[in-house]
Amino acid sequence: MRTLRSIAELRAALAEPRRFGAEIGLVPTMGAFHEGHLSLMRHAREECDTVVVSLFVNPTQFNESSDLSAYPRDEAGDAVLAADVGVDFLFAPPVEELYPTGFATTVSVSAITGELEGIHRGRGHFDGVTTIVTKLLNIASPDVAYFGQKDAQQAVVIKRLVRDLDMPVRIAICPTVREPDGLAMSSRNRHLDPAERFRATALHRALRTAEAAVAAGLRDPAVVQARARAELTSSHVEPEYLELVHADTLAPVATIDGDVLAVLAAWVGDTRLIDNHVITKNGRR
Ligand code: PAF
Numbered sequence: 001m002r003t004l005r006s007i008a009e010l011r012a013a014l015a016e017p018r019r020f021g022a023e024i025g026l027v028p029t030m031g032a033f034h035e036g037h038l039s040l041m042r043h044a045r046e047e048c049d050t051v052v053v054s055l056f057v058n059p060t061q062f063n064e065s066s067d068l069s070a071y072p073r074d075e076a077g078d079a080v081l082a083a084d085v086g087v088d089f090l091f092a093p094p095v096e097e098l099y100p101t102g103f104a105t106t107v108s109v110s111a112i113t114g115e116l117e118g119i120h121r122g123r124g125h126f127d128g129v130t131t132i133v134t135k136l137l138n139i140a141s142p143d144v145a146y147f148g149q150k151d152a153q154q155a156v157v158i159k160r161l162v163r164d165l166d167m168p169v170r171i172a173i174c175p176t177v178r179e180p181d182g183l184a185m186s187s188r189n190r191h192l193d194p195a196e197r198f199r200a201t202a203l204h205r206a207l208r209t210a211e212a213a214v215a216a217g218l219r220d221p222a223v224v225q226a227r228a229r230a231e232l233t234s235s236h237v238e239p240e241y242l243e244l245v246h247a248d249t250l251a252p253v254a255t256i257d258g259d260v261l262a263v264l265a266a267w268v269g270d271t272r273l274i275d276n277h278v279i280t281k282n283g284r285r
Pocket of ligand 1: 028029030056058061129132133151154
């Protein structure tokens with residue numbers, strides 16, 4: 001695996017495989033790899049001839065500078081993990097390479113970014129994500145780009161971005177990777193102390209509770225949400241939002257008569273966690 005720092009180097013490295021018709025897969029990341037990231041890389045490795053992983057802690061998607069500086073960074077450790085999975089190129093540019101002096105462009109998806117995470121992380125968060133993802137897609141010109149279902153709203157926003165701007169790339173959304181007890185893998189899990197780590201399993205249980213309620217025939221989202229919310233609060237986990245929304249528009253559903261996305265964000269101590277499940281009319285997907 002080669003680590004590349006500049007846009008020119010990455011483009012040059014990809015020119016040759018592209019000339020021979022290689023299918024190129026891109027996995028955009030901010031590093032601090034866990035099994036969730038590695039699973040995206042494995043999907044890319046299975047499906048593509050050449051795999052690029054970008055590692056860039058994107059400053060424009062953080063609202064608080066303290067969050068940006070606290071973001072875990074371990075490029076050397078990440079490089080070992082990516083190489084083990086068989087990644088060809090690790091693209092890890094410095095900030096000035098992607099945001100040179102005078103940078104003045106924002107790519108913004110105007111719908112579906114103001115709700116859920118958009119309220120709690122600020123609208124600028126998704127502008128930062130869509131701007132950097134547009135840049136990474138322009139730089140690597142992959143055939144396929146891989147993202148996790150764990151960040152459900154981000155996945156919907158990126159699919160809309162690519163559709164609206166006619167970007168010639170397939171967006172692959174890969175399933176959430178979970179710990180054996182159901183907790184979704186996240187770089188934030190490392191902030192949980194043992195008691196919090198135990199309580200954090202309530203997020204997955206709350207989503208399972210919502211599924212069970214739908215499977216039992218409940219069709220009123222408010223009733224289903226109340227049951228799921230009770231699961232969180234009984235474990236002393238503070239929900240920030242817990243909603244049943246349409247999987248493409250992210251609009252709250254009035255009744256459950258097809259697939260819905262159950263999305264939640266909750267505080268476990270000082271750590272904010274998110275999770276989601278797609279729920280079919282009959283319960284589990
Ligand atoms: O999901 C992430 O890690 C980031 O939001 C992404 C897509 C790499 C953009 O910085």
